[in-house]
Amino acid sequence: MTNLLLPVDPQAVVTELQAIGYVADEALATSAFLLLHLGRPLLLEGPSGVGKTELAQALATLCQTELIRLQCYEGLDVHSAVYEWNYQKQLLAIRLEEASGANHLDSKQGQIFSEEFLLERPLLSALRHSAKSPVLLIDEVDRADEEFEAFLLELLSVFQITIPELGTVQATHRPHVVLTSNRTRELSDALKRRCLYHWIGYPDAEQEQEIVRQRLPQVEEELARQTVQCVQSLRELPLSKSPGVAETLDWAQALLLLNRPHLDELTFERTMGCVLKSTEDQELVRKRGLDNLLTAAVG
Amino acid sequence: MKSTNVFVTEHMNTQTDLTAAVIGFCRFLRRQNFRVGVAETLAALEACRVGPLDQRAYLRAALRALLCSSRQENEQFDPLFDQYWHPGPPPPRKAANDRQPVNPLGVVTRQKRSLLTFASSAQETSDQTREDEEVAGASLQETLRHTDFSTIPMSKLEELEQLTRRLAEQLSARLSRRQRPSPHSSRISLRGTIRRNLQHGGEPLHLCFRQRRERKPGLVAFLDISGSMDQYSLFFLRFLHALQQHFRRMDGFLFSTRLTPISEKLKTRAFPDSLRRLAEREEAWSSGTRIGSCLKDFHTEYSRSMLSRNTIVLILSDGYDTGAPDLLARQLQRFRGKVRKVIWLNPLLGTQGYEPATAGMQAALPWVDAFLAAHNLQSLLDLESHF
Numbered sequence: 001m002t003n004l005l006l007p008v009d010p011q012a013v014v015t016e017l018q019a020i021g022y023v024a025d026e027a028l029a030t031s032a033f034l035l036l037h038l039g040r041p042l043l044l045e046g047p048s049g050v051g052k053t054e055l056a057q058a059l060a061t062l063c064q065t066e067l068i069r070l071q072c073y074e075g076l077d078v079h080s081a082v083y084e085w086n087y088q089k090q091l092l093a094i095r096l097e098e099a100s101g102a103n104h105l106d107s108k109q110g111q112i113f114s115e116e117f118l119l120e121r122p123l124l125s126a127l128r129h130s131a132k133s134p135v136l137l138i139d140e141v142d143r144a145d146e147e148f149e150a151f152l153l154e155l156l157s158v159f160q161i162t163i164p165e166l167g168t169v170q171a172t173h174r175p176h177v178v179l180t181s182n183r184t185r186e187l188s189d190a191l192k193r194r195c196l197y198h199w200i201g202y203p204d205a206e207q208e209q210e211i212v213r214q215r216l217p218q219v220e221e222e223l224a225r226q227t228v229q230c231v232q233s234l235r236e237l238p239l240s241k242s243p244g245v246a247e248t249l250d251w252a253q254a255l256l257l258l259n260r261p262h263l264d265e266l267t268f269e270r271t272m273g274c275v276l277k278s279t280e281d282q283e284l285v286r287k288r289g290l291d292n293l294l295t296a297a298v299g
Numbered sequence: 300m301k302s303t304n305v306f307v308t309e310h311m312n313t314q315t316d317l318t319a320a321v322i323g324f325c326r327f328l329r330r331q332n333f334r335v336g337v338a339e340t341l342a343a344l345e346a347c348r349v350g351p352l353d354q355r356a357y358l359r360a361a362l363r364a365l366l367c368s369s370r371q372e373n374e375q376f377d378p379l380f381d382q383y384w385h386p387g388p389p390p391p392r393k394a395a396n397d398r399q400p401v402n403p404l405g406v407v408t409r410q411k412r413s414l415l416t417f418a419s420s421a422q423e424t425s426d427q428t429r430e431d432e433e434v435a436g437a438s439l440q441e442t443l444r445h446t447d448f449s450t451i452p453m454s455k456l457e458e459l460e461q462l463t464r465r466l467a468e469q470l471s472a473r474l475s476r477r478q479r480p481s482p483h484s485s486r487i488s489l490r491g492t493i494r495r496n497l498q499h500g501g502e503p504l505h506l507c508f509r510q511r512r513e514r515k516p517g518l519v520a521f522l523d524i525s526g527s528m529d530q531y532s533l534f535f536l537r538f539l540h541a542l543q544q545h546f547r548r549m550d551g552f553l554f555s556t557r558l559t560p561i562s563e564k565l566k567t568r569a570f571p572d573s574l575r576r577l578a579e580r581e582e583a584w585s586s587g588t589r590i591g592s593c594l595k596d597f598h599t600e601y602s603r604s605m606l607s608r609n610t611i612v613l614i615l616s617d618g619y620d621t622g623a624p625d626l627l628a629r630q631l632q633r634f635r636g637k638v639r640k641v642i643w644l645n646p647l648l649g650t651q652g653y654e655p656a657t658a659g660m661q662a663a664l665p666w667v668d669a670f671l672a673a674h675n676l677q678s679l680l681d682l683e684s685h686f
Binding site: 009010011026027029030031033034037038040042045074085087090091094112183184185186189192193195196197198199238 | 334336338339342345346349350351354356357360361363364365367368369370372373489490493497548599603604607609
């Protein structure tokens with residue numbers, strides 16, 4: 001299964017990810033490395049906004065392949081995840097054939113349940129990707145129902161899908177599968193066993209600063225440091241929604257746009273919405289005193 | 300972090316040594332209750348084949364990704380890894396004992412205590428209700444069904460237990476068989492319709508419908524086990540235990556001055572066993588009540604993973620709260636928009652002349668979707684229509 005295009009060791013994964021702007025530590029890079037080489041799905045868990053989805057995108061860029069994304073939600077079914085027949089087109093075909101006078105049932109059945117009438121949804125198109133293994137991102141899998149999870153289980157072990165009217169579709173190139181979960185519910189043991197597991201937590205200050213540096217090179221070093229420090233201390237508070245790395249980046253970008261050379265109380269107050277996304281949280285931070293937080297971060 | 304070849308040569312000279320070591324490590328983890336089977340072991344060996352083995356960091360990260368399947372296991376992994384691959388002084392044997400914290404003697408005494416609490420309180424009431432007992436002759440079952448839990452004499456407890464179990468089973472069966480006709484739920488299934496009507500040349504003579512499968516809701520139950528609820532707690536526990544069979548997901552908590560999760564215990568099939576387990580650790584049994592702060596704990600710790608729009612929240616309490624009323628109101632308010640329904644079951648509501656006048660109850664009422672009695676078995680059965 002050696003693929004010459006894939007990185008040769010985890011260190012190479014770190015470097016190559018770095019080159020496309022994704023900061024990964026060695027442990028995460030190892031998981032990604034194994035995902036690419038062992039063909040096992042990778043399950044990423046962790047709080048929101050720490051770059052779970054981003055990793056899939058970065059891997060797709062790294063492998064120079066397509067990213068196919070399936071966003072899960074409650075009630076997601078096979079028709080929107082795997083395939084669907086194009087009913088309107090089928091009806092039209094039946095009508096047209098009638099108009100032309102021919103009427104052979106058997107041939108009709110064969111015709112209207114053929115490739116031409118098939119609408120590929122993410123999972124099927126991931127299996128039938130012709131050029132090379134795509135990266136398949138199954139996002140927020142914890143939101144889907146248990147039934148769908150069971151279906152995924154089957155798909156992820158054999159990489160084939162059966163369409164009753166058409167036959168079995170076997171993966172031409174096994175997709176690299178990345179699953180993400182925000183842990184709104186516990187996933188089944190069976191699914192977890194099929195996957196590599198990696199927990200992405202919040203990065204430490206140094207790493208986070210590196211991320212800001214990578215993603216927003218225009219931001220001054222000092223401003224980046226202050227922003228990161230401030231977000232780090234916000235994460236210590238009992239907030240209902242702790243700010244993730246995505247929020248840090250948003251915030252830094254906002255400060256850049258507002259042309260603030262450094263973080264002061266007024267600026268913090270004005271741009272609080274970038275990091276704190278609920279009034280309760282904002283209230284709580286105000287009560288603790290913006291200045292306290294700032295002196296801890298800036299000083 | 301030193302990453303050298305020394306690491307490899309120290310432990311294994313050849314490839315086969317490494318294979319043996321990895322297999323040994325998998326077996327070691329299995330003994331630590333990790334779910335590591337043959338498939339995982341093979342994957343671990345495969346990982347060793349493809350990666351740079353001379354780096355200890357790689358081996359560690361690779362095996363962690365392959366062999367762990369939860370955050371907890373992730374956290375346990377590093378010390379175990381070090382213990383196996385870098386054996387220092389032998390670890391204290393004590394660790395093994397920690398896994399079975401149950402002291403058989405302790406279990407017995409504590410179990411006795413809470414059961415005794417229950418029995419003795421029932422004993423007191425039995426004197427008052429001896430007359431009732433003699434009147435109730437005709438149909439014991441029918442009577443028991445409607446008797447307030449608090450006035451049931453000790454001698455009838457056994458029968459009541461049985462009846463509770465039977466009725467709970469009945470409730471369970473009725474709930475799962477129930478279907479509601481609804482004009483909105485059927486939608487035409489184009490897939491089915493076209494397939495079926497091919498024989499008529501595609502003319503839609505027969506329509507196929509599809510119906511949204513009704514989803515079982517989830518349930519989160521809070522049972523008050525403070526002193527004032529003493530006579531009811533045990534029945535409610537049994538009731539909760541019976542309920543869990545037909546909810547997609549059920550989580551349970553006991554609360555008094557603090558919150559105790561019991562979801563795991565409720566999952567045990569046989570009830571007496573899970574009761575025994577509850578008795579093992581419940582220190583808060585029969586003390587005061589602080590509903591508000593308990594719910595607050597729930598919101599900070601558990602709500603994210605347990606609540607969904609299809610969840611029913613069930614609170615079983617008499618509302619005698621020693622905490623601040625507005626704290627309770629605020630915490631109940633937080634369920635708004637997150638769950639399908641908040642139901643409060645109050646055993647006192649069935650008592651003649653009872654008014655929910657306590658400050659706590661008053662503060663709670665505006666945030667509760669249904670406020671119902673739960674003083675006898677019949678009232679619990681009536682709950683069905685609210686699920």
